[in-house]
Amino acid sequence: MAVSIAIETPLQDDVRSLVSDLNDHxxxxxxLEFQFKMTVEQMADEDTTVFVARDETGKAIGCGALKEHDDGIGEVKRMFTRPTVRGQRIGSALLDAxxxxxxxxGMNRLVLETGTTPGFEPAWRLYERSGFTRCGVLLDYPDSEYSAFYEKRLALAVAQ
Known part of the structure; x- marks a missing residue:
């Protein structure tokens, strides 16, 4: 399947539908008190860049976002692919983007929070295959048995 990934606004009906499916999943x-979801309106903030994966017909089939924090930290948010396309490495392509x-x-570290309960195993595999390692509590998240935290150090660009 031919897939394209591009930076897009989340304020589109098909992306809203994708995020709604993510929330339902x-x-x-x-x-609920340990689910740290961004709304599509929050995803449209200046500090967040949203990537949308689309199939050859233009249908939105996956998404992921980069939220910028201070001190060179980027946070991976709202990673999701539709169940019908799972296993086709679309999540990996989104994470690569x-x-x-x-x-x-010029960020020096990517971080993320995900769940710990059954059903999150595919997410753990995706992050670990992409070079993320488990770490302690991050940012302003509470320490909870329902949260797993990951980080990935990024190579600093060499000044020329």
Whole structure:
């Protein structure tokens, strides 16, 4: 399947639908108070860049975002691919695009929070295959048995 990945606004009906499907997928996996979801309006903020994966017909089939924090930290947010395309490495391609942008922006570390309950295993595999390692509590997240934290150090660009 031919897939394109581009930076897009999340304020589109098909991206809103994708994020709604993501929320529906996550809702039964952890208690609501330990789900740290961004709305599409928050995803449209200046500090966040949203990537959308589309199939050859233009249908939105996946998404992921890079949220910029102080001190050279980028946070991976809202990673999701539709169940019908899972296993086709679209999540890896989205994560690669996020990582490339973080490098381009001169960030030195990518971080993320994900769940710990059954159902999150594919996410752990994706992050670990992409060079992320488990770490302690990050940013302003609470320390909880429902959260797993990952980080990936990025190579600093060599000044020319």
């Amino acid at each position: 996550l809702s039964p996996l952890s208690p 996020i990582t490339a942008l973080a490098n381009e922006k």
